[in-house]
Amino acid sequence: MKKLIGLLLTGFLLTLSIMTQAQTSTTDKAYLLNIHNIGTDKAAVRASRDYWERSGDPDNTHWYKIPLGYMAEYYSGPTQVHYVYDKKGGFLYSIRTYTQKEMSADLRHLVRSNYYDFSIGWVKEVEQEGVTAYVVHIEDSVSWKELAVQDGEIRVLHAYCKE
Secondary structure: OHHHHHHHHHHHHHHHHHHHHHHHOOOOOOEEEOOOOOOOOHHHHHHHHHHHHHHOOOOOOEEEEEOOEEEEEEEEOOEEEEEEEEOOOOEEEEEEEEOHHHOOHHHHHHHHHHOOOOEEEEEEEEEEOOEEEEEEEEEOOOEEEEEEEEOOEEEEEEEEEOO
16 A cells, blocks of 8 residues: 555656656657657557547647656646656556545545645545545645545645744
8 A cells, every 4th residue: 555655656746847847948858749749659659549548639638758658738627637658658647636626525525524624725636557546735824734545544745834
C-alpha cells in the first residue's frame, strides 16, 4: 500500500516538474505538440488511440513530448486532466485536478469528517494500473496539509505552518 502511494506520488511530482519545464521553455526535454504533428510512429499512434478510448476526443487537447514519452493535457470545465504514456505509447498514469465541488460525496465526507476545521482547496486524482489514489490539499487559518487518500485511509503527506 505504501509502495503504491509512493509510486503514484512520484508520478504526480514528476508530471508537475515536466509541466513546469514545458510551460517555461521549449528545450529538448519537453515541448508542446499539436495533434497533427504528434507523429506517426508506432508509439505516438498507440498513445493517441489509447487516449481517445479513455477520454473521447476533447477539442482542447495539448500533447507534450516528455522524457518518459508523451503527455496529453486537456480541460473539461474546471477539471484539468493529464494522461502520461511511455516511449512505446503504453499508458502509465493519469492525473485529474479539480476543486471540492467536483469531489465525490464519499471522498468529501471522509476528508471533512476527519479535518472538519479545514477547507478543501484542490484534489488530484491519480490513477495507475487500475488503482486510484487522491492527493487532497486542505488548509485552515494557520496551516495547510496535503493528504493522500486511498481505500478509505488517510495519510498526511505534508504539513506546513503559514507563518
